[in-house]
Amino acid sequence: MKGRNAASGLPNILKKLGAMTAIRDTYMVEQSLLRTLGPLLGVLETSFYRVEDNGDVIRALYHSRKVVEKQGAKRVVDNIEEVSNEQEIPDILRNLFESVRLLRKCCSRRSENNLLICYPIYGKNELVGYFVFQRDREVTPVEDAIVQGVLEVFTNYFDLLDTSQRDQLTGLLNRYSLESNLDRLWSILAARQNDSKGEQDKRIVKPECYWICVLDIDHFKKINDEFGHVIGDEVLIIITRLLESSFRQSDLLYRYGGEEFVAIIAANDLDAATQALERARHKIEKFEFPQVGHITISGGFSCADLSVLPQEIFNRADSSLYAAKKAGRNRICFYDNLVAEGVLKEVAAGSIDLF
């Protein structure tokens, strides 16, 4: 793309920015960023790596486009793949990330016949990710200005959306965000199922299952009544931090209601999921809360089974939480076990609409 072409592509760029800012879901906005920048730079593959505070990659998005010809007509087909806990980032890319992080600007590395080019992405002045693509030549000053501009619109809009999806007291994702993420999770699982029928991508380490857990603080009303709402709020914040430190960065944690949290965690099997949840419960049980002393939580969880509606899985976890409360609190119950023990009756899939 020469300078002249880039300028003449302005209406197209504005159209794409308009489309990007019409989206109301943070994950879709990330995808839209790649769909916008790939064609602008004339490349077929782009990637976005989201990083946590210490610089570790927590999520990667890979976008690819190819032109397919069917009955004489050409069509562009694009594909987005999302990977949590990406394990196999090549050394050359890690090295490039490090330079970009230290220099706080776009850097490139020669890789065989191509250049690997990486831009830093900032949110609230902190590094939040990298935008990466490969090409046979460096970016021109005009392209550079366009990429920087698009990245700036992206981060400003992303921050705005992210704020609207977060609970103000704890900073956790809110109930509205859970609703959209549950549907998204089901789409990812469906894509994986199709994937496993075809050729598997060896690069991706896929957890076998996601688990949805509803957690609730025990006797929280008593804490408010005895110590006041300010202390109650402090307890909510401390419990949030304890839960966050018990799960992986790539797991999702929501404040669903007053003293109710929802965790969506990736784990290979029931044992691993139980361990993660028990670790969280135990951490809270052991903690000495200022003024209040010891507090416990109860929880119920279920496996994200694709053949069942997301709302129904949530309902299973929620009824398991109710069973945990009834059984004496300070415990986490698994839905299938409760059904096998006859404590809960299996509800027909899809018959309940919670949201």
Ligand SMILES: Nc1nc2c(ncn2[C@@H]2O[C@H](COP(=O)(O)OP(=O)(O)OP(=O)(O)O)[C@@H](O)[C@H]2O)c(=O)[nH]1
């Ligand atoms: N401090 C504070 N309290 C809240 C907030 N949101 C909800 N609550 C309180 O949370 C309490 C929830 O009480 P209940 O639903 O009766 O549950 P509980 O006392 O925890 O009892 P169990 O769940 O049965 O163990 C109520 O007193 C609410 O006022 C909040 O943002 N801050």
